[in-house]
Amino acid sequence: MYDIGSIYQATSVADAIRALQADPAALVIAGGTDVLIKIREGKLAGCSLVSIHELTGELSGITLADNGDVEIGPLSTFRDVTFSPVIREKIPVLGEATDMAGGPQLRAAGTIGGNVCNGITSADSASTLTALDAVMVVRGPAGERQVPISQWYKGVGKVDLAHDELLVKIVIPREHYEGFTGHYIKYAMRNAMDIATLGVSCLVKLSADKGTAETVKLAFGVAGPVPMRSPAAEAAVSGLPIGEAIEKIGKAALGDVNPRTSWRASKEFRLQLVEELSGRALREAARKGGAAV
Amino acid sequence: MMEILHCTVNNKPVEVGIDPRESLADTLRQRLGLTSVKKGCEVGECGACTVLVDGVAIDSCIYLSVWAQGKTILTVEGLQNENGELTPLQKAFVEEAAVQCGFCTPGIIMSAVEIVGSGKLYTRDELRKLISGHLCRCTGYENILNAVERAVNETHKFVGKEEE
Numbered sequence: 001m002y003d004i005g006s007i008y009q010a011t012s013v014a015d016a017i018r019a020l021q022a023d024p025a026a027l028v029i030a031g032g033t034d035v036l037i038k039i040r041e042g043k044l045a046g047c048s049l050v051s052i053h054e055l056t057g058e059l060s061g062i063t064l065a066d067n068g069d070v071e072i073g074p075l076s077t078f079r080d081v082t083f084s085p086v087i088r089e090k091i092p093v094l095g096e097a098t099d100m101a102g103g104p105q106l107r108a109a110g111t112i113g114g115n116v117c118n119g120i121t122s123a124d125s126a127s128t129l130t131a132l133d134a135v136m137v138v139r140g141p142a143g144e145r146q147v148p149i150s151q152w153y154k155g156v157g158k159v160d161l162a163h164d165e166l167l168v169k170i171v172i173p174r175e176h177y178e179g180f181t182g183h184y185i186k187y188a189m190r191n192a193m194d195i196a197t198l199g200v201s202c203l204v205k206l207s208a209d210k211g212t213a214e215t216v217k218l219a220f221g222v223a224g225p226v227p228m229r230s231p232a233a234e235a236a237v238s239g240l241p242i243g244e245a246i247e248k249i250g251k252a253a254l255g256d257v258n259p260r261t262s263w264r265a266s267k268e269f270r271l272q273l274v275e276e277l278s279g280r281a282l283r284e285a286a287r288k289g290g291a292a293v
Numbered sequence: 294m295m296e297i298l299h300c301t302v303n304n305k306p307v308e309v310g311i312d313p314r315e316s317l318a319d320t321l322r323q324r325l326g327l328t329s330v331k332k333g334c335e336v337g338e339c340g341a342c343t344v345l346v347d348g349v350a351i352d353s354c355i356y357l358s359v360w361a362q363g364k365t366i367l368t369v370e371g372l373q374n375e376n377g378e379l380t381p382l383q384k385a386f387v388e389e390a391a392v393q394c395g396f397c398t399p400g401i402i403m404s405a406v407e408i409v410g411s412g413k414l415y416t417r418d419e420l421r422k423l424i425s426g427h428l429c430r431c432t433g434y435e436n437i438l439n440a441v442e443r444a445v446n447e448t449h450k451f452v453g454k455e456e457e
Contacts, residue, residue: 002357004314009359036316036355037336053360079349103426104404105352106337192425193338 002039005046013058013166017141019050020164026050028166030075033102033110034118052166059113059168062086068174074113074167079104081112081125091172093182093285097128097201100186103193113167116149119157119226126227127201128184131219133176140165153226179205180217181289183281187273189264197265198222198273202249202281206242210291213237213245216282223257223274230256233278242291246283250275300361302327303371317353317361318342321368329369329399333428340427343400344368350404352426369399372406382409382444391440393431401427405441409448417442 008026010016020026029035029049038044052059052075059075062084070090072081078098081087087095101107101115101124115123116136129149136147140162147160154160161167182203188194199221205214216238218230236252237245259270283293295310302325309324318335321327321344330353333341337355344353345367372380379387382405392398401424408415408423415423420441421434429437 001312001319002314002316007313007357007359032355032357032360033337036357040336051357051359053357054362102337103340104423105340105343105350105426108349109337109351109356192422193428 002036003042003045003047004039004049006048007051008049009051009053010055013052013055013139013168016050016052016055016166017139017164020166021141023048023050024163028052028117030114030117031077031109031111033106034114064090065171068178070172070174070177072112072170072172074117074170075111076113078102078107078110078112078115078125082107091132091177091182092288093184093201093203094125094128094132094172097184097186097199098125100124100184106193112170116152116170117159117161117167119153119155119159121156121224121226122196122199122222123227124184124186124196124199124221127199127219127221128182129170129172130227130229131182131201131203131217132172133217135171135173136160136167137169137171138165139168144168146171150229156225177203180215181206181285183284183288185277185281185284187277195264196222198259198270198277200274200277200281202278202285204242204282204285204289206286206289206291210286210289211241213240213242213282213286216245216249218249218253218278218282220253220257220274223259223270225258225260228257230278232256237282242286242293246279246286246293249282250278253278296359298358298362300363301365303366303368311358313357313359315358317344317346317356317358317366320358320361321353321366327368327370331396331399333396338428339397339400340404341397341400343403343427345403345407348407348410350407350426367403367406369402372402381447382406382440385440385444385447386437389436389440389443391432391436393429397427397429397431401429401437401441405444408441409444412449412452413445414449415442415445420445 060073081098082095134149180203184201203217230253233253261267331341333339337352342354
């Protein structure tokens, strides 16, 4: 038995928003793979919950919009994202990243929306969504607003989401993924059921002859309190021949990151990972794009 | 504050009073007597409580029973072939000596039901990944992988699907 004070099962997004307005202390529960574990640990004893678990009709599903944007319902599970034909065709790197969270049963329950709404830096989808400059569509009593993911994270466990708002869509604009190939590296102690010591997601758009890294996007998880981009590394290597870009990207990223020491790894080790894995992620992303590296 | 849960459990319609705070693992074990569903870590890490909900393997310890309304649930108690014997998958576990203390076995069997039911063939590495949501402290996993691989290959001969 979970130590839950009350649980309200929302029947629609509008109903969930009303329920959140009515109870200033209520928490949203979606897949349950974070919230229930926190309750089990005693951290949220007696909490009141608004469940959106059954709103799959409104909040689940991955589609390609007419303008070419990829639209992801936040209640889509990690597994939904990984096996989505749209993701596999348009943004395979995102499906590869969601395929590294937890284990199979967790990926069938945990949602991509929960992964970005909990504001956790190690979230496996977060660094790739950050590299893709995803747009978060949020709905509240006053209607919808859009938040670029660069402004989404406000601090550890905090995102730009008011108490009575719900994330209703994650949009990857066409120009942010088209022509890019990407690669995500999760560095962890185990190959499954582990949390990233460091996560690196790199996207690259190659020149027509596959020799130059025209545009590079580089994002990290656990390299700071929230998922982050490395503007310095992106500026330093975009436009370089791909081999040179791979060589230089790691060192160039070091100035932008701010990892800490935790029981998982020291700051020094994480810096080493940033330097080493950035190049590896770019190499693999470029290889997927057809570069001979 | 009881609620009535209507769902299908092991191919039978079920109507059971539940507390909205309880996990599906609690309901299955304590209200329906399905004790193949083991409670190990209770935080979704060990996989001992794995059941199928609408054909998908999930950890029932981190799944609220209220979410199971109208859904179809399968546990090891619901597995048997026509004459009441073990299924070929269960037999493969026996024959490959994939069971030692047995605590993780029902959960792994349920993941394997989904894997085998896909009708696809998998490499050893793919199978390793597909059962990576289960912890076994006895076997070292090799015999479990042998059993799952055997069941996958045998089933594929009858109902195999071509690679997508």
